[in-house]
Each structure stands twice: as C-alpha cells, then as structure tokens.
Amino acid sequence: MPAALRIAGKDLKLRARDRSVFIIGIGAPLLLAFIFDLIFGGAFGAGGLTLEYGLVDEDRSEVSSAFSSVLDDLQDQQILTIQTFPDTDSARSAVEDGDLDAFFLIEAGFGQEVAIGSPQIGVVGDIDAPTATQIAGAIADQFSTGVEATKLAILTTAGVAGVPPTPEFITSLEGDPSSAAFTFQLTDESAATRQLDSTTYYAVGMAIFFMFFTVQFGVIGLLEEEREGTLTRLFAAPISRWSVVLGKAILSFALGFVSMSVLVIATSLLMGADWGPPLGVILLVLAAVAAGTGLMGMVASFARTPEGAGNLGAIIAVTLGLLGGVFFPLGQGEDLLSKLSLITPHAWFIRGLSDIAGGAAWTAAIPSTLALLGFAMVTGTLGWMLMRRRLRR
C-alpha cells in the first residue's frame, strides 16, 4: 500500500510540473461553463416565461370591459402584464419594437356582434414570440368560450321551455346564466423542483465532462511507463505488481476529485452556481470520480499505446457526455433518447444533483450515487481483469 501511494505521489509531482492537467481539469471547464452560461442563458435550465401583452379596446361595451377585467385578474395573479393602448397603431409599434409579445384587439361594435352576429377578437403577436402569441390566443379563447356558454345556456333553457330568448325571458331566469361557464375546476397540485438552474447546469455539465479527461492522466501513466520501459523496472522492484496499478488508479481518483472540488467551489463563488446540500454533492462527486476512473481504467487496459488510450477515451467521453446531456438536455419526456441517456454516468450525476437542487435533503442523492457506483464497479472490475491478463504476459 505505501508503495502504491509513493507511486501516486511521484506521478502527481510529474503531472503538476506539466501544466496540462490544470488546463483540462480546471481552466477549460471553468471558462466554458462561464461562456455557455453567458450564451445559452435560460435556454435549458429551470426558468420562467414572461408574457407582456397590450389591449386595444375600441368597443368599450359591457362584454369588452369584462374581458379587460379577466386580463386584470391574470395580471394580479402575476401570470402576465397588460398595458392598454389607445389605438392599433401604437400597439403595433410596441410589438414591432419588442416591448410587447402580443396585443388583443377588440374592434368597435364587438358588444353588439356578441348578441347577434359574428364577433371577433384579434390577437396580434410578435412573429418571434410564437408561444406567447398562442397563449394570448388561448386566453381570448377561454374568455370567448365563457361568453358562448352563457349564450348557450340561455338558448338551451329557452329551447326546452319552447319560448324565444327575449330580454324579458332572460330577466325571468332564476339563476345567472354566466354560471354555466363554471363547470370545471383546475386544482393546482404543486410539484417540487428537481431541475438545476441554468448557471448550475453548465457548471455541473462541464465539471463532469472534463473530469473524464482529467482522470485519464492517471491511468494512462501506466501505458507510458510500459512504453518507456520503466514498468519492467518497477516490476523488478520488491513491490507487488498491483501496487503499481493501484498507484495509477489512486492518482486518477485524486486528480478527478481535486479538480471537481475546485470546480464546485470556484463555480459557486465566481458564477453563483448552486450545487445543493454539501453532503449530497460530496457523495455524488466521489461516486462520479470512481465511475470515471473505472471507465478510463478499462479503456487503458485494452489500448495498445498511451495515445490510443487517450484518443479512445476522448471518443467515449465525448459520446457519453453528449448523450448524458452535458451540453444540452437530450430527449423530451419519456422518449427513447432520454432513456438512452441514462446509460451514461453523466446523466446520473446531473440527475442526482437535480434531485437535491430544490431544497431536498442530501439523501435524495443516494439513488444516483448508487447508479454511479454500479457503473464504477462494472467498468473498474472489467478494467482490473483485463489489466491483470495484460500484465501477466
């Protein structure tokens, strides 16, 4: 054991002198997380949608002011913001300038048309805000349906009674026909948040992505010793062969752990990333580094040269990283791609941190930690067995 530690220590000194490990382990992930966060902003993480609408009411009837009060209610619930405009031109230019996502247009005569005729509500939206425009359409639609339901309730009652729907008939009704619109209730079931905000997402994604490259510096050292002939000399020394392999694995693990820890602290302090409860983060980082060391150890065990191991490792790390969603989340809902992404340690790491993001206790990280450890066990054991066969020869 001390021999393994001494070998790891010697390699650590070598790696520290050659500054590549700092570039790959700390510089690159930190810089890229910062740039990605700056560029992608809120594109992929948890975040809200703001709806900025305008209203042009040329009608000023009872019905149009009812619509206006519906919009005011939604504004009070902080679902949207609404501004009134005196005419269509001013509202149009507000949309064109990007100040509004869309505006509602109620033309003069709308109130009369509702009673008899073909009433219309216009929704004019910014072509580059399709979602906000469609939601505005849905809001107008829901209001219209309420008006229609009222009308339909009156007509149906009159039809059943066999009388025309005259104003006298309407006033003779006992109930309020507009109550007919309230036939359903949408009850909010609040869900917890198990998703990272976008800054943390990129900090986490880049940290796990580059960790797979960082741990390579350890295990590939074994192949370098093999090529340079120093491995046979080490074997001639009175230490077990396994101490040599273990030394390289310890170095990999240490490099991975140190670089990840530096990244956790640096992204928290410099970028305001929120990694969650420390105990959960430590568990996930340890398990992820073990998975990285196992995988790259396996790669090293069947590569012929250090360059070959580096290149194969890069292919695997890039493919798994992409599938695991370190650049952008892959797949939607329960489709094949999102299931496929769960074969990668990257996805489990992100998932584990997401589970503890919304204020959950550190224990919520346990399932993902176990998945990562399982990955480490499988790849580590395979790597160990293959390396054993190779070194016996």
Added chain:
Amino acid sequence: MKALAIAGINVRRLFRDRSNIFFVFVFPIALILLIGAQFGGGIDPILGVNDDAGGSISDAIVDQLQSIDAVDVAIYDDLDALTSAVERGHANAGVFLPAGMDQAAATGNPVEISFVVRPDGFGPQLRSVIGAAVAEVMKPVGAARFASLESGARFDETLESARALAIGDPGITINVSTLGEALFPESLGRFDLGASQQLVLFVFITALSGSAALILTRQLGVSKRMLSTPTPVGTILIGESLGRFGVALVQGIYIMAATLLVFGVDWGDPLGALLILVAFSAVGAGAAMLMGSVFSNDQQAGGVSIMASLGLAALGGAMVPIELFSPTLQRVAHLTPHAWAIDAFAELVRRGGTVVDILPELGVLSLYAVVLLSLAAWRLRVVITRS
C-alpha cells in the same frame, strides 16, 4: 513540390489515427442529426397529460389540447410519472384527468381537474391554454346543467339540445396574426441552421487540434531534420500550413456533401459556400500554426485547443444562433471568425445571396487568415531555427 509533400504527410498522419476518423467524419454528422431532432422543430412548451378518466369527455379534452400549436402534448401513464416529469423539467406543466370525471360531467356535476405545476417554471402561463381547451369541451355540459336546473327537465335531454345548439353557433372568432419578419424563416429546414453552425465548429476544432501534431514534429526533431536538407524555412512553413488547411477543407467539404445528401441541407450558392469554407479553413490553419509555435507541450496545446475552439464557437454563434444574443454580445461575437462565417452562410441560405453579397464577410475572414498566418510564420521561423 516539397511543400505539398510536407502537407501530404501531415494529412496522412492525421488519418492514420483511427480516432480522428471518428471526430472528423462520424461525430459532426451524428451531432447535426441529434441537434436537428432535438431543436429543429423549434422548442414549444411541453404539456404532460395523464388521462385516467378514459371517457369521451376526457378524450375530447386531450384532442382539444393536441390541436393547439403552442404546446406539445406528452402522454404519461400515471400521476407519478406525470409529476416526476414536471419536477425534472421534462414537461413544463401537467394535466391530470381523474377517473370518474366523465361520470360527474354526465350527471351535471362540476368536474375537478388537477393541474401539476412547479413554483418556478412557466406552468401558470399554461393554465390558460388548458382552461381554454376544457372550457370548450365543457360548454354544452354547463349550458345543459343550467337549463335543467331552470326548467326541471332531465339533464340528458337538455344536454342533447345544448349540443345541437352549440353546433349551430359560430361563437366568437379569435383571429391570431403576427407582425414582423421572422428571425428564422419557415422555409429553413430542420437541419439547415445547425449544419452551418456545426460546420464552422468542427472545421475549427479539427484545424486547431492539428497544433499538437506540429508540436510533436518540433519535439521529435523532424523540423530540424527537414531544415538540414536543402529545404528553405519558407517551404516548411508553407507545407505545414497547407497540411492543416487541407484537413480542414476536406472535413468541411465532407460535412457539406454529407448533410446535402443525407439531410437535404440547403447550402445556398455553391461557389459562395465553397469560398467561405476556403477562407475559414485558412483561418483555422493560421490559428493552429500560431498555437503550434507558441506552445511547446502537445498535451497543453491539446487542452487549450479544446477550450479555445469550443469557447470561440459558443461566442461566435455556432451553438446558439447569434440573432438570439443581446446587442452587446453580438458585437463581442463578431470578434470571432466564426460569427463572420456563420453570417456569410446565413446570407447565402436565408437571403439567397451570391458571392457578391458575402464579399465583406470573405474580406474579414481573409484578413484573419493573413494576420494569423503571418504571426505564426514569424514565430515558427524563430522556434525551429533556434539551436
């Protein structure tokens, strides 16, 4: 031509390493495919739906939701899966249509629908979308219930007449229209935007990672041995630059051809597209030569190459379209050659431009190439002739 021989050996060295075949030829196409599949159709909010009721009214509500363009509907098997999807952000909000809902509606009782939302997402904004769909389906039910209460007639009878009357009523029309010119025209194919971005990203990565090979050439003393032969320094410099340039150009042409054949990507005017690629490959070669002359450790250069090429690509609009940047960031973006190349492709593809229209962009790219290559030549001449 000795320079061509040096260039040739560089290209051969690259492709001897099979992993480079993956990064140069396989990976870019796979990425274009993935990005096209993921984002090509635009990103609409996703509404998760769990139809536990399974009756005619709940079916009608699901149909109504699916007919809305603004949201994508994803069906989940149970409430737990739906809740978990909302929590993880796979769906922006969820609708749970409980069992017994149809029965409640059929007897004229109000139905309760659960709306699964997260405090931080934009679920509340989707509430109106769901409200509109449900209200539409429930309209005759409400009218029938009212009529039944008023007249004492049986609910199923009033429901029948309400449904008949609802068909005859055109109701209020909602006219949705849009203003302005779309940032990305409808005619833009699913893979079109991503293809030119990925082309720029990969051509630069490949060129820049060639800097490590240049450092190895110097480390192993190959450049010194070349100098000991009757070969002028200039020839060696030209040869090494041509090698990097050739690899970048080959990859670029491959990506253009493959995306054209496989995904039907429109590259616009062929001559213009080729000129952009040539200019951009020269920029990449220049950057690689400069890096290969400044660094003396190939692993360090490799790390910096990845960092610089991904960082510049992100800043230059090769990951997220530059049109979505803030005005300040757009100016910063134009410090990168990537932004100029992408602008030029956009001019060809989206606005149907020709070579004349992209002359400014080609000029800027050529300037980059000349500056980088001269700096590199000066630096490299110093390093390889130093004893």
